[in-house]
Amino acid sequence: MREQEIIDMLARLASGSSPELLAGIGDDCAVISKNDRLSWLVTMDTLIEEVHFDRKWHAAGLLGRKCVAVNISDIAAMGGTPVFVFLSLGLPAGYDPRWLEDFSQGLAAACKEFGCLLAGGDTVRSPGGIVITLTVLGEAASDQVVLRSGARSGDTLWVSGTLGNAAAGLELCRRGRADAPRLRGLVMAHLNPSPRLELGRRLAQAGLAHAMMDLSDGLATDLAHLCVQSGVGVRIDSASLPASSSLREAALLLGSDCLTWMVAGGEDYELAFAAAPDRRQAILTTAAEVGVPVTAVGIFDERPGVRLVRPDQAGIGKIEEDISYEGFDHFS
Amino acid sequence: MREQEIIDMLARLASGSSPELLAGIGDDCAVISKNDRLSWLVTMDTLIEEVHFDRKWHAAGLLGRKCVAVNISDIAAMGGTPVFVFLSLGLPAGYDPRWLEDFSQGLAAACKEFGCLLAGGDTVRSPGGIVITLTVLGEAASDQVVLRSGARSGDTLWVSGTLGNAAAGLELCRRGRADAPRLRGLVMAHLNPSPRLELGRRLAQAGLAHAMMDLSDGLATDLAHLCVQSGVGVRIDSASLPASSSLREAALLLGSDCLTWMVAGGEDYELAFAAAPDRRQAILTTAAEVGVPVTAVGIFDERPGVRLVRPDQAGIGKIEEDISYEGFDHFS
Numbered sequence: 001m002r003e004q005e006i007i008d009m010l011a012r013l014a015s016g017s018s019p020e021l022l023a024g025i026g027d028d029c030a031v032i033s034k035n036d037r038l039s040w041l042v043t044m045d046t047l048i049e050e051v052h053f054d055r056k057w058h059a060a061g062l063l064g065r066k067c068v069a070v071n072i073s074d075i076a077a078m079g080g081t082p083v084f085v086f087l088s089l090g091l092p093a094g095y096d097p098r099w100l101e102d103f104s105q106g107l108a109a110a111c112k113e114f115g116c117l118l119a120g121g122d123t124v125r126s127p128g129g130i131v132i133t134l135t136v137l138g139e140a141a142s143d144q145v146v147l148r149s150g151a152r153s154g155d156t157l158w159v160s161g162t163l164g165n166a167a168a169g170l171e172l173c174r175r176g177r178a179d180a181p182r183l184r185g186l187v188m189a190h191l192n193p194s195p196r197l198e199l200g201r202r203l204a205q206a207g208l209a210h211a212m213m214d215l216s217d218g219l220a221t222d223l224a225h226l227c228v229q230s231g232v233g234v235r236i237d238s239a240s241l242p243a244s245s246s247l248r249e250a251a252l253l254l255g256s257d258c259l260t261w262m263v264a265g266g267e268d269y270e271l272a273f274a275a276a277p278d279r280r281q282a283i284l285t286t287a288a289e290v291g292v293p294v295t296a297v298g299i300f301d302e303r304p305g306v307r308l309v310r311p312d313q314a315g316i317g318k319i320e321e322d323i324s325y326e327g328f329d330h331f332s
Numbered sequence: 333m334r335e336q337e338i339i340d341m342l343a344r345l346a347s348g349s350s351p352e353l354l355a356g357i358g359d360d361c362a363v364i365s366k367n368d369r370l371s372w373l374v375t376m377d378t379l380i381e382e383v384h385f386d387r388k389w390h391a392a393g394l395l396g397r398k399c400v401a402v403n404i405s406d407i408a409a410m411g412g413t414p415v416f417v418f419l420s421l422g423l424p425a426g427y428d429p430r431w432l433e434d435f436s437q438g439l440a441a442a443c444k445e446f447g448c449l450l451a452g453g454d455t456v457r458s459p460g461g462i463v464i465t466l467t468v469l470g471e472a473a474s475d476q477v478v479l480r481s482g483a484r485s486g487d488t489l490w491v492s493g494t495l496g497n498a499a500a501g502l503e504l505c506r507r508g509r510a511d512a513p514r515l516r517g518l519v520m521a522h523l524n525p526s527p528r529l530e531l532g533r534r535l536a537q538a539g540l541a542h543a544m545m546d547l548s549d550g551l552a553t554d555l556a557h558l559c560v561q562s563g564v565g566v567r568i569d570s571a572s573l574p575a576s577s578s579l580r581e582a583a584l585l586l587g588s589d590c591l592t593w594m595v596a597g598g599e600d601y602e603l604a605f606a607a608a609p610d611r612r613q614a615i616l617t618t619a620a621e622v623g624v625p626v627t628a629v630g631i632f633d634e635r636p637g638v639r640l641v642r643p644d645q646a647g648i649g650k651i652e653e654d655i656s657y658e659g660f661d662h663f664s
Contacts (some may be wrong), residue, residue: 006421007455009432009436010419010450010453013436013439014417014439014450015450015451016449021449021451024450024451029415030418030452032416033368034367042418042467044418044452044454046420046463047456048456049459050459051456051457051459052456082592083352086376087342088378089466091376093336100333101341104341104342107342107346111346117343117350117353117356118343119347119353119374120357120361120376121355122376122465123338124380124383124384125383126463127381127382127460128458128461131378131422132377135374135376135422135467167484315470
């Protein structure tokens with residue numbers, strides 16, 4: 001069963017409608033009515049040793065911060081502000097107390113950085129490696145929450161920052177090249193991602209984004225979700241995808257492909273959003289004020305799927321191929 | 333580091349006060365102000381294969397129900413009503429889809445039984461066994477939430493149901509005696525616990541409980557937390573502890589000790605609560621209406637610690653010993 005089939009089965013069996021549940025399974029966060037004006041945003045993410053992190057290269061303090069950051073990225077993707085954090089921590093019997101202290105310091109510093117408080121959780125013993133689950137409660141004005149379902153045909157697809165850095169950084173770690181000094185930014189994109197909290201909030205408050213999500217499983221997979229939820233498709237121009245210069249350098253060093261990292265690599269935690277084409281200048285101004293670059297990379301249309309337009313092998317013409325769900329599926 | 337030391341460290345580093353956070357780390361649930369009248373209750377519990385369950389004897393459907401039940405027991409312990417469930421599910425690469433479907437059916441049936449909806453979560457790959465974390469959001473009238481901190485010297489300690497059944501049931505499973513027909517109730521206490529939702533709610537609404545918690549780590553450990561939070565101690569009469577007749581039968585069969593199961597055995601998910609001695613009749617009436625037996629088993633006093641009074645070895649006199657934290661510590 002693919003990840004989406006598992007989620008669909010659980011949703012079919014155990015979810016349902018409630019006047020308080022403004023958005024449930026299928027978005028970055030659940031949206032729960034708090035009062036006349038505000039909503040709670042609830043998200044939950046698990047990081048498991050050997051799957052999501054390797055202690056050989058992931059320092060405990062950075063991992064503590066990352067656990068918070070990846071959850072807060074989901075809050076950012078709805079235009080919200082994080083408020084409370086809940087931590088469930090599974091530790092092996094012989095864990096190193098110094099590791100735990102460094103992890104906790106990193107987690108605590110991230111809570112302070114993003115303005116939220118640890119409010120509860122659970123500690124358990126793990127027979128295997130370390131298992132970390134966070135639930136984050138955030139808040140947003142109910143009429144400003146940005147869902148995945150609002151993209152319209154004709155909208156522009158925007159992404160923040162540059163793509164593929166985290167995937168390249170992970171590859172550098174795996175292949176023992178994490179110390180290459182000019183590529184340290186890629187490695188840090190994997191070890192220490194920064195959620196686009198302020199950008200998400202500003203876009204939501206200004207009503208600039210019709211739909212928004214964060215990029216955690218890779219552009220091809222994540223956008224496929226957004227397109228399905230919105231009932232649209234999207235056509236992406238490969239030439240417009242924003243790559244850092246160090247990504248190109250890493251591709252040369254490792255003999256890898258930049259485009260694959262940008263399209264199928266996970267964990268960038270950048271924002272992808274749909275906006276009306278005539279809001280281009282307002283979006284660029286907002287992004288400049290926040291200090292985060294944004295790039296228009298595609299156009300939503302009525303044809304289903306995520307389609308990538310790129311030069312053909314001869315380098316003369318162009319080909320368009322469907323890349324929906326080509327990224328990281330946790331179970332395939 | 334003991335479990336409590338880990339929690340204390342995390343609380344020291346990353347928690348703090350907020351006007352919205354009415355109770356944070358250290359109670360069964362965090363209590364978060366929802367509006368003028370109501371509060372959200374938030375709890376999180378993780379069940380890990382080989383630590384909390386064994387698929388050899390734990391059917392998937394029952395495990396799905398148990399994951400919900402143990403979280404809802406925390407909501408019950410505050411006098412609340414569960415509303416939304418979030419599930420993070422870690423599955424090994426080669427998991428059995430039928431297992432997942434049965435698990436999901438059990439989880440869904442429990443959500444229906446307890447009146448709550450699955451509203452979100454996460455699915456990840458686990459390199460070891462299955463890892464299940466649930467976050468449950470419940471609701472209660474803010475002025476009726478029962479904390480662990482309200483027990484007073486002179487209060488009576490009550491427990492619901494009978495104690496030690498789940499620990500005995502687990503032991504029967506481990507020793508291949510789970511099929512003994514007259515002891516099936518003990519095995520089911522481990523496999524399929526029932527949170528005391530209605531009892532908790534009725535006690536809270538009637539203002540009968542000064543302090544309350546659910547028994548998950550064993551009477552000695554759980555009550556030690558409640559006593560520390562309330563700034564009191566408690567003296568328990570071993571003769572008054574409620575044991576089922578099958579518990580005595582299992583003790584004979586396995587050569588085990590009933591009292592150890594009742595005092596140090598975890599996962600009973602019964603309620604323990606403190607109440608004024610003059611509310612005895614009201615408590616018995618409420619419990620009878622709900623159909624759950626309750627027993628007065630001790631008296632809170634000003635001397636720190638959880639103390640058990642029991643016959644001495646000669647069977648002539650009585651001894652009093654401090655049993656605080658003698659139950660299950662996840663890391664000792």
